[in-house]
Amino acid sequence: MIAMFRAVLYTQWKWSRLIVVLGTVAAFAIPLLSLQGAARADRGALQTQDLLRAVQSWGTLYPLLATALGLLMAMAAWAADHRGRHIHALTLPLARWRYVLLRFGAGFVLLAAPIAAVLIGSSLAVLTATLPPGLQAYPIALAVRFAFAVFVAYAVFFAVSAGTARTAGIILVVIAAAVLVQVVASIANLDVNLFAAAQTVLLLGPGPLAVFTGRWMLVDV
Amino acid sequence: MSHAIHLEHLQYRAGKHFEIPNLDLHVPSGSIYGFLGPNGSGKTTTIRLILGLLRPLSGRVTVLDLPMPDQHAQILGRVGYVPEQPHLDATLTVRELIDFQAAFYPRWDRARAEELVERFELDGEHLFGRLSKGQKAKLMILLALAQCGDLLVLDEPTDGLDPVVRRDILSALITYVSERGATIFISSHLVHELERVCDWVAVMDDGRLITEAPMEKLKQGTKRLVVMGAPAEIVNPPFRVLTRESTNGGGTGENWVVGDWEPGMTSYFEGVGASVREVIDLDLEDGFVELLRSFRKGGTGR
Numbered sequence A: 001m002i003a004m005f006r007a008v009l010y011t012q013w014k015w016s017r018l019i020v021v022l023g024t025v026a027a028f029a030i031p032l033l034s035l036q037g038a039a040r041a042d043r044g045a046l047q048t049q050d051l052l053r054a055v056q057s058w059g060t061l062y063p064l065l066a067t068a069l070g071l072l073m074a075m076a077a078w079a080a081d082h083r084g085r086h087i088h089a090l091t092l093p094l095a096r097w098r099y100v101l102l103r104f105g106a107g108f109v110l111l112a113a114p115i116a117a118v119l120i121g122s123s124l125a126v127l128t129a130t131l132p133p134g135l136q137a138y139p140i141a142l143a144v145r146f147a148f149a150v151f152v153a154y155a156v157f158f159a160v161s162a163g164t165a166r167t168a169g170i171i172l173v174v175i176a177a178a179v180l181v182q183v184v185a186s187i188a189n190l191d192v193n194l195f196a197a198a199q200t201v202l203l204l205g206p207g208p209l210a211v212f213t214g215r216w217m218l219v220d221v
Numbered sequence B: 001m002s003h004a005i006h007l008e009h010l011q012y013r014a015g016k017h018f019e020i021p022n023l024d025l026h027v028p029s030g031s032i033y034g035f036l037g038p039n040g041s042g043k044t045t046t047i048r049l050i051l052g053l054l055r056p057l058s059g060r061v062t063v064l065d066l067p068m069p070d071q072h073a074q075i076l077g078r079v080g081y082v083p084e085q086p087h088l089d090a091t092l093t094v095r096e097l098i099d100f101q102a103a104f105y106p107r108w109d110r111a112r113a114e115e116l117v118e119r120f121e122l123d124g125e126h127l128f129g130r131l132s133k134g135q136k137a138k139l140m141i142l143l144a145l146a147q148c149g150d151l152l153v154l155d156e157p158t159d160g161l162d163p164v165v166r167r168d169i170l171s172a173l174i175t176y177v178s179e180r181g182a183t184i185f186i187s188s189h190l191v192h193e194l195e196r197v198c199d200w201v202a203v204m205d206d207g208r209l210i211t212e213a214p215m216e217k218l219k220q221g222t223k224r225l226v227v228m229g230a231p232a233e234i235v236n237p238p239f240r241v242l243t244r245e246s247t248n249g250g251g252t253g254e255n256w257v258v259g260d261w262e263p264g265m266t267s268y269f270e271g272v273g274a275s276v277r278e279v280i281d282l283d284l285e286d287g288f289v290e291l292l293r294s295f296r297k298g299g300t301g302r
Helices: A002-034 A045-059 A061-083 A096-128 A139-162 A165-187 A194-203 B043-050 B072-076 B094-104 B110-119 B133-146 B163-180 B191-197 B215-221 B263-271 B284-296
Strands: B003-014 B018-028 B032-036 B058-063 B066-068 B079-082 B151-155 B183-188 B200-205 B208-214 B223-228 B240-246 B253-259 B275-281
Touching: A002 A045, A002 A061, A002 A096, A002 A139, A002 B094, A045 A061, A061 A096, A061 A139, A096 A139, A139 A165, A165 A194, B003 B043, B003 B183, B018 B043, B018 B183, B018 B200, B018 B208, B032 B043, B032 B163, B032 B191, B043 B058, B043 B151, B043 B183, B066 B072, B072 B079, B079 B133, B094 B110, B094 B133, B110 B133, B110 B163, B133 B151, B133 B163, B151 B163, B163 B183, B163 B191, B183 B191, B191 B284, B200 B215, B200 B284, B208 B215, B208 B284, B215 B284, B240 B284, B253 B284, B263 B275
Parallel strands: B032 B183, B032 B200, B079 B151, B151 B183
Antiparallel strands: B003 B018, B003 B058, B058 B066, B200 B208, B223 B253, B223 B275, B240 B253
């Protein structure tokens, strides 16, 4: 099984190394950039607020980066199998769920690089900056949260990418049907808000996508 | 006789236009089994059913004495497969594809793989997508052979290849069978090619099996007869009448193509007031064409 995993990991690295490298560079740079100019202890309260606003603005990039990485890595994981109509994968001598697990695991191992880059970049940023009194740095919490977001994004897009064009079609039809129901409901003045309901279920804690929402702060009070 | 592949009452339907209504197939262990049929006859579908890539509506598939698809992982560990279309990732090199495949097969024969790389003159650093059609076919055969499987399933492996590459591939297959005693199930519509290498043959058309027989029996038993004075209706002949038509010259002469023919059967015609003027041997291709014509006119084939 280890030999199989190494083989899958190698192919996936070959297909997605550009994504991994660019993602790692971005993940390393964002925390450093977010604390640019923070190395002054003589900040007043107003400047501290500016710093927090800057950190918060840069913080919006973490969930975007996690989503982009999850999406691109998931697409890369299945692209070759889709091109070969899955014939090669389906004729390999292992249970299909094991093959899926190998692909998923290999992708996640590769995503460890940008996650580590967030941790290293955040730690470096914090070490090289002198934070105003009253502010705390949370590099580990930020990295853990980023790891969780990457995992969720990768898992969701991996599942969608694994499906056939028919599966993608079904998902699109479900979304289109929801939009249609919402339009009809609003024309008929019915008190139905599917998207608010979906938003509550998905994005508010403990929804599966809640990790992407809220503030991503490397430095906070 | 043990069977490497055994299909029983297999039923499968793909959309409204294609159906395998009831397929029985028996591939003897250790044989080189040719699976003939025109394009669209159901050969690839049958192969995909054998390998568990498709699920039958009903019936049973047994491969190497194990039920498919229940034990597909164990079976596929002993089966080398070459599909009709190249299915490998175009962005990997020859060497990377060999290494990838080696990781999945416990019986992988590295020495054989290296020997075949040399013999087929493949460059390990070339991307699969940049190989010629012949090189792709050779690499896929290499991967199937180096797995050291007990069964090779080859779906039109030499279709569209030049004669030199075809010969290289067939020669590698024959060497493999003679060394390992493996079974080869090879589908093709290139009848002459199968005639040279196969010892069993099956013919399929429109999702139905027309015949399944040892190659020699099929070749020896399929004849063209020039018959004089035959009655319009014949009763219980000891052979199968595949086609029957008047000779171009008119008169009472007719050309018959028959199956299951044996040398002493000319006496049957004397018993019905006719005579056989000539018995002509048919090669496999002629026999194949006549079987198809007979089947399409509503004959039963086998």
